[in-house]
Amino acid sequence: MSFTVDPAIIREISAVIREAVAEDWIQQFEISADTSFNEDLELESIEFVTIAAGLQQHFGVQVDLIGWLSTKAFEELIALRVGNIAEFVADSLNAGGRQS
Amino acid sequence: VPRVRPHITEPYGQPLHISITHKGRLAAAIAASHPVGIDVETIEARSDNFLALAFSAEELELLPSHGREEWIARAWAAKEVVGKVAGTGLRANPRAFRLEAIRQQRICVNGLWVDTLKRQNEVIAWRGEEDV
Numbered sequence: 001m002s003f004t005v006d007p008a009i010i011r012e013i014s015a016v017i018r019e020a021v022a023e024d025w026i027q028q029f030e031i032s033a034d035t036s037f038n039e040d041l042e043l044e045s046i047e048f049v050t051i052a053a054g055l056q057q058h059f060g061v062q063v064d065l066i067g068w069l070s071t072k073a074f075e076e077l078i079a080l081r082v083g084n085i086a087e088f089v090a091d092s093l094n095a096g097g098r099q100s
Numbered sequence: 101v102p103r104v105r106p107h108i109t110e111p112y113g114q115p116l117h118i119s120i121t122h123k124g125r126l127a128a129a130i131a132a133s134h135p136v137g138i139d140v141e142t143i144e145a146r147s148d149n150f151l152a153l154a155f156s157a158e159e160l161e162l163l164p165s166h167g168r169e170e171w172i173a174r175a176w177a178a179k180e181v182v183g184k185v186a187g188t189g190l191r192a193n194p195r196a197f198r199l200e201a202i203r204q205q206r207i208c209v210n211g212l213w214v215d216t217l218k219r220q221n222e223v224i225a226w227r228g229e230e231d232v
């Protein structure tokens with residue numbers, strides 16, 4: 001799978017993931033657009049929700065991440081990669097006027 | 101995001117359901133002849149966004165205001181337990197597991213009662229009995 005996303009947004013998302021998981025291994029783990037939340041990061045439910053909450057806090061009301069996630073079916077959620085979130089963030093920011 | 105439920109790989113001779121959990125230095129397991137669940141969570145501050153993802157307004161009203169962080173951990177763990185009893189996990193959708201009542205240290209989620217216990221900075225939640 002390939003994504004065309006702003007590397008700066010990937011870095012912002014990676015920082016939120018590292019802060020939310022807050023364990024030694026994640027600090028060294030290379031997070032890219034292709035990184036899968038389920039298969040690569042093997043997150044527990046509470047970590048996934050903590051990351052989603054952290055991203056919502058980081059990007060603010062212009063990016064309705066919580067609303068977007070709530071439209072996703074279970075199969076879509078477990079297939080999510082960092083690039084999917086980055087694309088949604090970029091689209092939301094562009095729609096709102098911030099240049100990415 | 102879900103975990104695959106644990107499998108028993110050697111023959112045991114009778115129906116056996118197990119559930120396992122760990123967090124930090126604490127690990128726990130439970131086994132019975134019927135579906136069971138156990139979960140450990142850390143008591144820590146959770147953001148408003150976290151609460152909005154995990155609980156409805158009605159659920160949050162059920163939680164005692166005294167020891168708020170502890171009760172949020174108990175409530176989340178109770179949802180995890182009922183997800184494990186169901187065999188599916190939370191399926192990345194904690195709001196589908198609805199907090200219905202709290203009685204002393206027991207929490208009812210989707211009609212199933214779960215025991216909870218605070219141990220230092222963690223809470224343990226489990227359901228071992230079929231009818232409680």
